[in-house]
Amino acid sequence: MSRKHALIVGTATHQDVSYPTLPSVRADIHFLGQVLEMPAVGGYEKCSRVEDSPKAAVKQAVEGFLSAREPDELVVVYLSGHGAYDREDGQLYFVTTDTEAGRERQTALEAAFVIDQLEKCAARRKVLLLDCCFSGSAVQGFRSKGAPATAAPPVVEAGGVHVITASQHWEKAFTTDADQPSQFTRAIVEGLHSGRADLDGDGQISANDLFRHLSRDLQKAPDGRRQTPTQSTLSVTGDPMQLQHITTLQPRQEAEAHRGAGLRASWLDEHRLEHRRYSSFHAAAHAAGETLLLDEHFRCHPDIVGIANRHCYGGRLTVLTDPRSLRRIDGVDAVQWPDVTGTARRGHNGSWLNQDEADRVHLSVERLLKRLPHGSTVGVVTPFRAQKDLIAGRWQHEPRVRVGTVHTFQGGQQDVILLSLVASDRMRPSAVNWLSREVNLWNVAITRARSHLIVFGDRDFWSVRPGMPHALLDAAEAKGGLPSHGVHPEHSDEDVGDRLQYLLTDEIPGILIDRNAVVDGYPYDFDVRHGSKSVRIRLDHGASTGAEAARHLRLALGRTALLPNGVRVPAWQVWDGRTERMVGRLDN
Known part of the structure; x- marks a missing residue:
């Protein structure tokens, strides 16, 4: 049995002649x-088809159709x-056969009703x-679907629903x-019929x-007759790699609350609504079915965020x-590990x-405050409260220094951590073991540092243990820097690189070329030098x-x-033998 269902609603004729057929x-x-x-x-x-029907019939059809759907089904309205x-009232209305012009609020189908039923x-x-569309007039024999041109458009949004409209609000949707x-x-x-909408060639046509x-x-x-379709969807934007919320609610209290509200624990777990276990991000992500990762990073030095990106x-x-x-x-690595062979012991509060x-x-900290540029800030982060208390007293009157546990710094940043x-x-x-496996904790700690991340620990102790501290040690000892995305850009196509190297050496006698170089944490394909001039090529x-x-070009x-x-x-310029831009940079 198919798990795909569609409700198709259309209104061509109207009792009120103000609406063109x-x-x-x-x-x-x-x-x-x-x-x-097919x-x-x-x-x-x-x-399911609903044609030329009054408001009540369309409303009943929408409600009945959507209420009968199951979680694993695909629904198109x-x-x-x-x-x-x-x-x-700022509302969009769909005109039905019995809609009266000027009384849409009372006689037309509210878009809010359709959206509400879809969300439910x-x-x-x-x-x-x-x-x-929301503007209408006859254009060269083509009619447009919509209200008078003076009407300002609403924004149609629906949680968990992918919405595609026929045109921008200032355009006509032509019949x-x-x-x-x-x-x-x-x-x-x-x-759909030709398959041309399957743009990624995976055999499926997504929204x-x-x-x-x-x-x-x-x-x-x-x-x-041009029109520009639009799309919108519920975008659950967040980062599951941040620290989890802290709750004082005890399991017994949560269980009692569940029973008092008549909610089954299994249902709450399925919908990611258990308070102690899940955050609002988990619940929203589950409801929407997908999440949007803000995947462009602009804060940390590439060598620093590269650790979090990989792990x-x-x-x-x-x-x-x-x-x-x-x-x-200047001249100091972004990631460092000063080796400290110290001894951990219990503090007065039981922490370490x-x-x-x-x-x-x-x-x-004393040395950094003397060497950093004016206005720089320093943060001292530790997973343990006793260590935080031991360090904080020394710097409580220094406004450029902040000391705390990882939770203290979530949402913040310092020039040096x-x-x-x-x-x-x-x-x-x-x-x-707790310290090694808390990936979220380490992600937050690492990405608070903008320019320098300095890790203090026993190198021998951590070098034989898996986990994020070991990854930090590896990053600090990678003298040449590591590409922030784990591999060198375009590394898979060596033929293009070989041809470019041939073209440059043939064009410019005495040129010096290094391949697969890194500068300030960013990898690139060619470092080209001629005399006192140099060019870095991607x-x-x-x-x-x-x-x-x-997006790729941007x-x-x-x-x-x-x-x-x-x-x-561009690779095509290499195959076409074009070297003018590179040669021009070296000449100038």
């Missing part, structure tokens, strides 16, 4: 329903017809397609001949695939920090401290399959701009 709406319903029901194309169950916007729907995958669907619906039907196809198709419309984010971050904006000490590390931290690990052979194994092999070309240009005298060279 839209004969193409019937074609919209026919052709879209047909392609969705076993080899859409594979949907028989689509499509509406075609006139849209009206009420300025006073149990299906986790929901798509809303709106073939209507066509009576026996043909509108421009928007025609593009949907043709994209994002469909939107990108619609955008490209509708751009080809003749002047005077916490799986290399998904794009690092774009400009090292020239950082307050730092290490006097030798504290003494070394004090000495480093000194990280005291405390642990030694005297520490209980359970405490060491090869650009183009966007990968499925990637957005515009990031490629941004990465190149971070290189002193950097040049982006």
Whole structure:
């Protein structure tokens, strides 16, 4: 049995003659329903169709259709017809057969009702397609679906729902001949039927695939009939790698609250709503079905955030920090590990401290305050409260220095972070294991440092133990720097590099070339020197399959701009033998 269902709603005729007839709406319903029901194309169950019906009937159909859905189903709701916007209440209304102009609030179907029903729907995958607009007038024989041009548009949003609309608010959503669907619906039907909407070639057409196809198709419309589709969706934006919330609620208290509210623990767990175990991020991410990682990083030196990127984010971050904006000490590595062979012992509050590390931290802070540029700040971070108390007293009257546990620094940043690990052979194994495996804690601690991260610990102790402290030690000992994304850019295509090296050496006698170099934490393909001039080259092999070309170009240009005298060279220029830009840089 298919797990895909669609409700197709269209209104072509109206009792109130203020709304022009839209004969193409019937074609919209026919052709879209047909392609969705084709076993080899859409594979949907028989689509539910609601044509030329009054408000009450449409409302009943929407509510009944969505309430019958199951969590593992895909739901599509499509509406075609006139849209009206009420300025006073800020609501969008769908015009039905019995809607009266000027009384839309009382007689038209509220978009808010449709959105509310979609959000309540149990299906986790929901798509809303709106073939209507909010300005209407006859244009060269083509009618538009919408209200008068003076109406200002609302923003249509729905939690957990992917919304695709036919046009921007200032554009018309054009109909066509009576026996043909509108421009928007025609593009949907043709994209699905031909498979051209499967832009990433994975055999499936996602909502994002469909939107990108619609955008490209509708751009080809003749002047005077162009429209720009829009999309929106619930974006759950957050970072699950930050510290978890702290709660004082006891398991017994939570269980009693569950029983008092008549809620099953299994249901709360399924929906990520248990207070002690989950945060609001987990609940929202589960409801939406996907999350958006803010994957462009601009705060930390590449060598610092590179540690978190490799070990916490799986290399998904794009690092774009400009090292020239950082307050730092020239010639000093971004990540350092001063070896301190100290002894961990219990403090008065039962927490752990290490006097030798504290003494070394004090000495480093004094030196940093003398050497750092004016206005720089220093943070001392430690996982243990007793160590924090041991260090904090010394610096309580120094405004440039902040001392605390990792939780103290969440949401903040310092130019330099000194990280005291405390642990030694005297520490209980359970405490060491906790320290090693708390990835979220280390991610926050590491990424508070903008310019320098200085880790104090026993090198021999941590070198034989897995976990993030070991990763920090490896990063500090990687003298040449590590690419922030784990591999060298475009490393897979050596042929292009070999050809570029041949072209440059043939073009410029006496040129010196180093390949796969790193500067300020950023890898690049060629360091080219001729006399006193130098150029740093990044090869650009183009966007990968499925990637957005515009975003790829923006990031490629941004990465190149971070290189002193950097040049982006598209691979096609190399194959075409073009070296003018590089030679020109060296000549000038």
